[in-house]
Amino acid sequence: MLVFVLAVSNCCYIFFNFLNLHAGWIHRIDNPHVERPWRAPNWVLAAGAVLAFVNVFLLGAGAQVYGEATLATGIVAAALIVPVFLYRHYVTDKGEFPAQMLAELENARAGAASDRKAGILPYLALIAGGAIILAAALTFR
Numbered sequence: 001m002l003v004f005v006l007a008v009s010n011c012c013y014i015f016f017n018f019l020n021l022h023a024g025w026i027h028r029i030d031n032p033h034v035e036r037p038w039r040a041p042n043w044v045l046a047a048g049a050v051l052a053f054v055n056v057f058l059l060g061a062g063a064q065v066y067g068e069a070t071l072a073t074g075i076v077a078a079a080l081i082v083p084v085f086l087y088r089h090y091v092t093d094k095g096e097f098p099a100q101m102l103a104e105l106e107n108a109r110a111g112a113a114s115d116r117k118a119g120i121l122p123y124l125a126l127i128a129g130g131a132i133i134l135a136a137a138l139t140f141r
Contacts, residue, residue, distance in 0.1 A: 004073075007066035011074025014059045021052035022125050029118040049125070056129045060136025071137055 025045045027034075063071040089095065 004067050004070065007063065007070045008074045008077055011059060011063055011071060012078045014055050015074070015078045018052045018056050018129055021048040022122065025049055026118050026122050029121070030116055053129065053132055056133050057136045060133035061140040064137065064141065071133070 024040065025048075028042075028045060060071070063074065
């Protein structure tokens, strides 16, 4: 049972690592003007995005080693953050992003986080990640 819990927590770790690695290039596209203490070279962001896909492939290929329900339980466990976000954003923050965040993005004048220049690319990355997990899980049963 303890190994199963560790496997599920590792699934969650890899899901959120995938999101964080892709957040770097998405933020770079959407907010190229924001000053940073250190600016990662583009090749580092690209390598992170590619390795994120490698990680989710390995997740799909190996999660079921710890039990048939490991991957499904990991997905459910990771999805538990969605109600927390909804409560925080719509109840606590009344549907608006905090002023500090807007100020950090240098876009407080319009009251919006930023213009989304990345378009459909973040959604394509999510769909591709999910497809890779599913394909690897079905291939390496």
